[in-house]
Amino acid sequence: MTTIQDKKAQFQLKTPKGTRDYDEKEMTIRNSLFATITNIFQRHGAVTIDTPVFEMRDILSGKYGEDSKLIYDLANQGGEDCSLRYDLTVPFARYLAMQGKKDAQQMKRYQIAKVYRRDQPVMTKGRLREFYQCDFDIAGQYDPMIPDAEVLKILCETLDAVDIKFKIKLNHRQILDGIFQVSGVPSNKIRSISSAVDKLDKLSWQDVKKEMTVEKGLDESVADRIGTYVEGLKGKDTASLLQYLQNDVEFMKNASASQGVADVRLLLEFLDVFNVKDRVHLDLSLARGLDYYTGIIYEAVQTESEGVGSIAAGGRYDDLVGMFSGTNKNGKSKTIPCVGVSVGVERVFSILMARQNMEKIKSTATQVYIISVGDGLLKERMALVNELWEAGIKASFMLKNKPKLEKQWLACEKEQIPFAVILGKDELENAKVRIKDMRVNVL
Amino acid sequence: MTTIQDKKAQFQLKTPKGTRDYDEKEMTIRNSLFATITNIFQRHGAVTIDTPVFEMRDILSGKYGEDSKLIYDLANQGGEDCSLRYDLTVPFARYLAMQGKKDAQQMKRYQIAKVYRRDQPVMTKGRLREFYQCDFDIAGQYDPMIPDAEVLKILCETLDAVDIKFKIKLNHRQILDGIFQVSGVPSNKIRSISSAVDKLDKLSWQDVKKEMTVEKGLDESVADRIGTYVEGLKGKDTASLLQYLQNDVEFMKNASASQGVADVRLLLEFLDVFNVKDRVHLDLSLARGLDYYTGIIYEAVQTESEGVGSIAAGGRYDDLVGMFSGTNKNGKSKTIPCVGVSVGVERVFSILMARQNMEKIKSTATQVYIISVGDGLLKERMALVNELWEAGIKASFMLKNKPKLEKQWLACEKEQIPFAVILGKDELENAKVRIKDMRVNVL
Numbered sequence: 001m002t003t004i005q006d007k008k009a010q011f012q013l014k015t016p017k018g019t020r021d022y023d024e025k026e027m028t029i030r031n032s033l034f035a036t037i038t039n040i041f042q043r044h045g046a047v048t049i050d051t052p053v054f055e056m057r058d059i060l061s062g063k064y065g066e067d068s069k070l071i072y073d074l075a076n077q078g079g080e081d082c083s084l085r086y087d088l089t090v091p092f093a094r095y096l097a098m099q100g101k102k103d104a105q106q107m108k109r110y111q112i113a114k115v116y117r118r119d120q121p122v123m124t125k126g127r128l129r130e131f132y133q134c135d136f137d138i139a140g141q142y143d144p145m146i147p148d149a150e151v152l153k154i155l156c157e158t159l160d161a162v163d164i165k166f167k168i169k170l171n172h173r174q175i176l177d178g179i180f181q182v183s184g185v186p187s188n189k190i191r192s193i194s195s196a197v198d199k200l201d202k203l204s205w206q207d208v209k210k211e212m213t214v215e216k217g218l219d220e221s222v223a224d225r226i227g228t229y230v231e232g233l234k235g236k237d238t239a240s241l242l243q244y245l246q247n248d249v250e251f252m253k254n255a256s257a258s259q260g261v262a263d264v265r266l267l268l269e270f271l272d273v274f275n276v277k278d279r280v281h282l283d284l285s286l287a288r289g290l291d292y293y294t295g296i297i298y299e300a301v302q303t304e305s306e307g308v309g310s311i312a313a314g315g316r317y318d319d320l321v322g323m324f325s326g327t328n329k330n331g332k333s334k335t336i337p338c339v340g341v342s343v344g345v346e347r348v349f350s351i352l353m354a355r356q357n358m359e360k361i362k363s364t365a366t367q368v369y370i371i372s373v374g375d376g377l378l379k380e381r382m383a384l385v386n387e388l389w390e391a392g393i394k395a396s397f398m399l400k401n402k403p404k405l406e407k408q409w410l411a412c413e414k415e416q417i418p419f420a421v422i423l424g425k426d427e428l429e430n431a432k433v434r435i436k437d438m439r440v441n442v443l
Numbered sequence: 444m445t446t447i448q449d450k451k452a453q454f455q456l457k458t459p460k461g462t463r464d465y466d467e468k469e470m471t472i473r474n475s476l477f478a479t480i481t482n483i484f485q486r487h488g489a490v491t492i493d494t495p496v497f498e499m500r501d502i503l504s505g506k507y508g509e510d511s512k513l514i515y516d517l518a519n520q521g522g523e524d525c526s527l528r529y530d531l532t533v534p535f536a537r538y539l540a541m542q543g544k545k546d547a548q549q550m551k552r553y554q555i556a557k558v559y560r561r562d563q564p565v566m567t568k569g570r571l572r573e574f575y576q577c578d579f580d581i582a583g584q585y586d587p588m589i590p591d592a593e594v595l596k597i598l599c600e601t602l603d604a605v606d607i608k609f610k611i612k613l614n615h616r617q618i619l620d621g622i623f624q625v626s627g628v629p630s631n632k633i634r635s636i637s638s639a640v641d642k643l644d645k646l647s648w649q650d651v652k653k654e655m656t657v658e659k660g661l662d663e664s665v666a667d668r669i670g671t672y673v674e675g676l677k678g679k680d681t682a683s684l685l686q687y688l689q690n691d692v693e694f695m696k697n698a699s700a701s702q703g704v705a706d707v708r709l710l711l712e713f714l715d716v717f718n719v720k721d722r723v724h725l726d727l728s729l730a731r732g733l734d735y736y737t738g739i740i741y742e743a744v745q746t747e748s749e750g751v752g753s754i755a756a757g758g759r760y761d762d763l764v765g766m767f768s769g770t771n772k773n774g775k776s777k778t779i780p781c782v783g784v785s786v787g788v789e790r791v792f793s794i795l796m797a798r799q800n801m802e803k804i805k806s807t808a809t810q811v812y813i814i815s816v817g818d819g820l821l822k823e824r825m826a827l828v829n830e831l832w833e834a835g836i837k838a839s840f841m842l843k844n845k846p847k848l849e850k851q852w853l854a855c856e857k858e859q860i861p862f863a864v865i866l867g868k869d870e871l872e873n874a875k876v877r878i879k880d881m882r883v884n885v886l
Contacts, residue, residue, distance in 0.1 A: 011501035013541055013767055016525045019497070021538050024490030024552070031491070042808040043832055045839035045858070047467030048474070051458070052573050053496055053527075053557060058454035073518040074527075078561055082459045084496075084517075095464050098456055108807075109467070114496060118521055130495050142842035146821070150842070157832070273825040275833075324456055364551075365485040378589070382716045389486055389600070390718075396488035399585035399593070415488070 018121035018129025024363035029352055030132075033162060033345065034112055037134050040157050041110035044150060046136060048110050051091040057081040059324070063090050065291045066195055070117040072129075084116035088135040089292070089317065089340060096139055096336050097324030105336060106140030112345075126350035134158075137340030139321070145263060148296055148316060148339050149270035155300060155312055155341045156276045162348055164311065165304045168279050170238075171286040172264055172296050173315070175245070178257025179284065182250060183225035185218065191291065192216055197230050198287035201309070205231040230285040238268070238282040267296060292317040295339070302351070311348055314341030362416040368395040369412040373424035376402035380423060384433070395421075412438060461564035461572025467806035472795055473575075476605060476788065477555055480577050483600050484553035487593060489579060491553050494534040500524040502767070506533050508734045509638055513560045515572075527559035531578040532735070532760065532783060539582055539779050540767030548779060549583030555788075569793035577601075580783030582764070588706060591739055591759060591782045592713035598743060598755055598784045599719045605791055607754065608747045611722050613681075614729040615707055615739050616758070618688075621700025622727065625693060626668035628661065634734065635659055640673050641730035644752075648674040673728040681711070681725040710739060735760040738782070745794070754791055757784030805859040811838040812855040816867035819845035823866060827876070838864075855881060 015021060022030060041048075054074055060083050061068065072084040085091050088111045096107070112134045121129055136154050138147035152168065159166045176197070180190050196211045203211075205227060212218040212226070233241060245251055245261055252258045264282060271277040280298070288297045295316030302311050322335025368388055370381050381397045388395035396417070398408050412420050422434040458464060465473060484491075497517055503526050504511065515527040528534050531554050539550070555577045564572055579597050581590035595611065602609045619640070623633050639654045646654075648670060655661040655669070676684060688694055688704055695701045707725060714720040723741070731740045738759030745754050765778025811831055813824050824840045831838035839860070841851050855863050865877040 012499060013502075013537070014499065015495050016497055016499055016523055017521065019495035021495070021541070022493040023542075024492055027491050027493060030493075043835070043837045045807050045809045045837065047806040048470045049467055050465040050470060050473075052462035052464070053559075054459055054462070054573075056455060056457065056459055059456075073520060075516040075518045077516060078460065080459055094456070098464070099466075116496075130497075138842070140842075143821075143844045146825075146842040146844075149825075153829070153832070270822075270825065273822050274829050363490040364488050366488045378586075379713075379716050382589075382592075382713065386596070386717050389596070392486070394486045394488065399581070399583075399589040401586045401589075 016129075018119070018123075020123065020128065025356075025358055025361040026349075026353065028361050028363045029356060030349055033349060033352060034134070036161050037158055037343065037345070038110070038112065040154060040161060041134075041136050043157075044108065044136070044154055046108040046110040048112075049092075049095060050111070050113070051085070051088075051095055053114070053116075054082045054084050055091055055094065057083045059094050060086060060090060063290070063292055063320070063323075065191065065289050067117075067289055070119050072116045072118055086117060087115050087342065088113060088133050089137070089342065090320070092135070092137055092139075092340075093292075093317070093320040093338065094324050096321045096338075097334075100325075106142075108136075108138050110134070110136045126346040128346060131344070131346045132349075134343040134345050135340060137338055139336050139338045141337060145267045145270055148267055149274060151314065151339050151341050152267075152271060152280065152298065153274040153276055155298075155314070155343070156279050158343055159300060159312065159348075162352065164302055164348060164351060166279075166300045166302055166311065167281055168298050168300045169283040169286045170264070170267075170280045170296060170298045171283055171288075172260035173293050174256040174260030174295065175264070175284065176260075176287060178251060178254040178260060179226060179229045181256065182254050183229075184222045185226070189216065189218065193218060193226070194287045195289055197226070197285060198289050200230060200285040200287075233284055238280070241282045241284070263296060288313065288315060292320040292323075294318045298341075302347075309347075310344065312341055312343040315339070364394075364396075364415050364417075366394045366396050366415055366417045368393055368419045368421055369408070369415070369417040370395065370397040370421050370423060371405070371408040371412065372403065373405060373422060375425070376400075377423055377428070378402075380428060384421070384423060459572075461562070461566075463566065463571065468799075468801055468804040469792075469796065471804050471806045472799060473792055476792060476795060477577070479604050480601055480786065480788070481553070481555065483597060483604060484577075484579050486600075487551065487579070487597055489551040489553040491555075492535075492538060493554070493556070494528070494531075494538055496557070496559075497525040497527050498534055498537065500526045502537050503529060503533060506733070506735055506763070506766075508634065508732045510560075510732055513562050515559045515561055529560060530558050530785065531556060531576050532580070532785065533763070535578070535580055535582075535783075536735075536760070536763040536781065537767050539764045539781075540777075543768075549585075551579075551581050553577070553579045569789040571789060574787070574789045575792075577786040577788050578783060580781055582779050582781045584780060588710045588713055591710055592717060594757065594782050594784050595710075595714060595723065595741065596717040596719055598741075598757070598786070599722050601786055602743060602755065602791075605795065607745055607791060607794060609722075609743045609745055609754065610724055611741050611743050612726040612729045613707070613710075613723045613739060613741045614726055614731075615703035616736050617699040617703030617738065618707070618727065619703075619730060621694060621697040621703060622669060622672045624699065625697050626672075627665045628669070632659065632661065636661060636669070637730045638732055640669070640728060641732050643673060643728040643730075676727055681723070684725045684727070706739060731756065731758060735763040735766075737761045741784075745790075752790075753787065755784055755786040758782065807837075807839075807858050807860075809837045809839050809858055809860045811836055811862045811864055812851070812858070812860040813838065813840040813864050813866060814848070814851040814855065815846065816848060816865060818868070819843075820866055820871070821845075823871060827864070827866060 071086050074082040115133050185193050196208050200208055209223045212223045213220050293315040297315035299310045300312040316339040318337040322333040325334040327333050370385050372381050378401050385395050385397045418439045420436040427433050514529050517525040557573055558576050628636050639651050643651055652666045655666045656663050736758040740758035742753045743755040759782040761780040765776040768777040770776050813828050815824050821844050828838050828840045861882045863879040863881055870876050
């Protein structure tokens with residue numbers, strides 16, 4: 001023990017805070033989860049792209065609202081300020097802007113990759129500082145709500161495929177903006193008041209109101225008016241909520257509000273065709289912290305157990321690409337409208353792992369294990385395994401000169417290898433092998 | 444243009460130096476390359492693990508010799524000094540040390556992941572600052588040269604599978620140490636003189652000798668003696684080289700040297716059984732810069748064209764895990780002997796891309812495209828595509844209310860989708876669709 005202590009004085013044998021390793025069994029589950037999700041994304045015609053793990057720092061700044069403080073910076077060792085990516089959405093928008101006139105004007109793309117946030121880690125809940133996101137986005141000028149409906153369909157297919165019970169909370173930035181405008185929020189305070197509303201899933205209305213008034217200097221009467229919408233209408237189903245808003249004459253006079261309501265109505269028509277309308281629930285208290293959303297926003301929450309919170313989220317962001325691509329000669333923005341969803345796969349992974357019988361997970365793909373009886377027969381085993389490899393068969397043998405018979409059987413069983421090929425003196429003399437079907441033991 | 448200039452004043456629309464995006468066609472080739480390599484790695488019984496993209500800085504320090512200056516550091520924003528991983532070998536050794544008494548004492552593992560080096564990028568040659576490595580390693584106490592032979596067999600299978608012409612240069616750290624000891628290199632200079640020898644593939648013997656003597660203060664007579672081995676024996680084939688060394692009585696008296704020669708002889712016997720002996724060429728000038736190798740070392744170089752250099756490399760590193768795991772109660776190192784190979788897949792990728800007809804790469808997996816004739820039929824197309832999705836069929840449609848017929852055909856052809864399903868008024872009335880086999884056009 002002392003020596004380990006001595007060593008510890010020199011370095012800590014650990015992964016950095018909020019990061020972790022994944023062993024072979026966890027990887028087996030994770031890769032099967034990714035394969036399931038990839039299959040769904042490809043079913044909807046998506047291609048995949050790859051972007052660097054870090055971006056120029058200026059690309060990320062001003063995109064994440066109050067959460068920008070969670071961005072990891074690289075040390076400046078060579079003249080460029082870079083940061084690890086915070087999500088896959090901003091890099092995708094940067095990618096689209098850089099592609100210029102290429103085919104990327106219209107694109108369905110998925111990306112399954114790691115992102116980085118200096119958040120307070122809660123390892124047991126799957127909240128890490130390095131974690132995977134599975135993103136699907138549709139970029140391009142299409143007709144209203146068609147891509148939005150497809151993205152929500154994909155989200156439902158994905159969570160169904162991994163057998164997660166969920167519901168989707170839906171809102172629209174223009175409905176929210178309408179609420180804020182009708183309630184009398186000054187336009188320079190809209191984003192920060194929106195951030196406060198976003199906390200309603202964790203804080204009480206009283207606490208959120210306090211943040212609006214005491215911290216953010218909003219008039220109490222304005223806050224109360226916001227409250228009639230975001231708190232007072234809670235529990236209403238989507239149809240009654242839409243009806244209520246449409247009956248609110250003052251609200252519907254607001255251009256932003258009425259556009260938002262029309263969008264949601266059209267979206268629900270399409271979701272009905274896609275058989276997922278009942279999965280989606282209009283929730284006026286859903287705000288989403290990120291700055292870049294411009295249209296519908298949504299969040300999938302698990303309904304089986306408390307506390308896991310949001311497992312996927314997304315929305316429409318029509319102006320983000322334009323923030324990078326600028327304007328054309330006539331001063332018109334060269335933006336590309338986009339809508340997408342990001343599945344927080346670590347939380348899904350935690351749920352799946354909890355369901356597993358770890359013993360039964362087979363981590364290798366090995367089909368055949370070669371076992372020698374008697375005197376080692378190293379080169380004979382090597383020649384045989386080589387023959388199998390060259391025939392494309394996944395085969396293993398014990399990397400010892402004279403392995404014990406018992407240890408070879410154990411290795412074969414432990415790895416759940418379906419076939420054992422037994423080689424002994426008799427077999428060699430007759431140029432034969434014995435094959436044992438191990439699957440009866442495995443099942 | 445002025446507006447773009449204005450924007451450029453605020454940020455640069457680019458990826459960081461030495462990094463790049465991969466578009467959908469490049470990803471199609473890259474994913475198929477990874478699938479090929481993964482299949483080979485799994486054929487040899489490997490599992491996969493995942494480790495974080497960054498490590499505690501102390502874990503990486505002192506492992507990479509003169510190249511340590513190329514490590515990317517993260518800014519210290521939260522109390523820990525972290526760096527991006529430089530390779531996958533050191534994190535794997537750290538992982539093994541942390542697993543302690545678990546099954547990881549013996550492990551075949553592969554990992555395909557990005558590593559980071561602040562090197563001078565040469566994009567045209569595929570030398571980037573962020574790049575993929577495909578690693579296969581065998582950890583555990585086995586009998587001599589059996590795992591080493593399997594790793595070299597895997598390297599040959601991998602490069603054969605991607606149709607790269609190559610040869611493998613082989614050396615042994617103990618042979619090199621023997622050469623240095625016999626030549627009279629002081630023991631504290633062995634690693635730095637070894638680094639100089641490693642440059643013989645880029646520099647002339649005169650330049651390397653100058654580095655040894657002028658820069659590193661080695662006696663000229665010692666340098667000359669090294670030269671008789673690493674330069675004087677160039678061009679000899681493996682068998683004559685081994686014979687030459689075995690006839691060198693003084694050399695063979697050195698314990699390190701004779702062990703190295705014995706290892707290489709045994710390795711060649713095993714490689715012969717694995718049908719890859721002729722791929723491997725003993726080369727006394729191969730040194731490999733990294734500090735952690737202890738046994739055989741090797742490098743695969745492409746033989747088709749000049750200048751691409753090493754496309755894969757590896758070796759045995761028996762002490763690296765012990766640097767993390769320390770010693771047991773009796774002061775005995777708790778190390779795990781390892782041997783492995785790392786395929787520098789970016790270079791292979793560059794070669795593969797150069798062979799492609801970009802037009803013919805199909806990036807989506809879409810099987811069916813739905814085309815409406817006449818009046819848009821949006822909801823009818825949506826209902827049909829939904830039916831296909833729910834049957835697991837990869838299907839797409841144009842996300843427009845009333846898409847033009849010609850544009851729909853173009854989209855179908857451009858994505859090389861094999862089947863078009865045509866929906867019109869007549870078809871709807873008869874509850875039928877027309878199916879067109881598009882593959883004749885594609886081929």
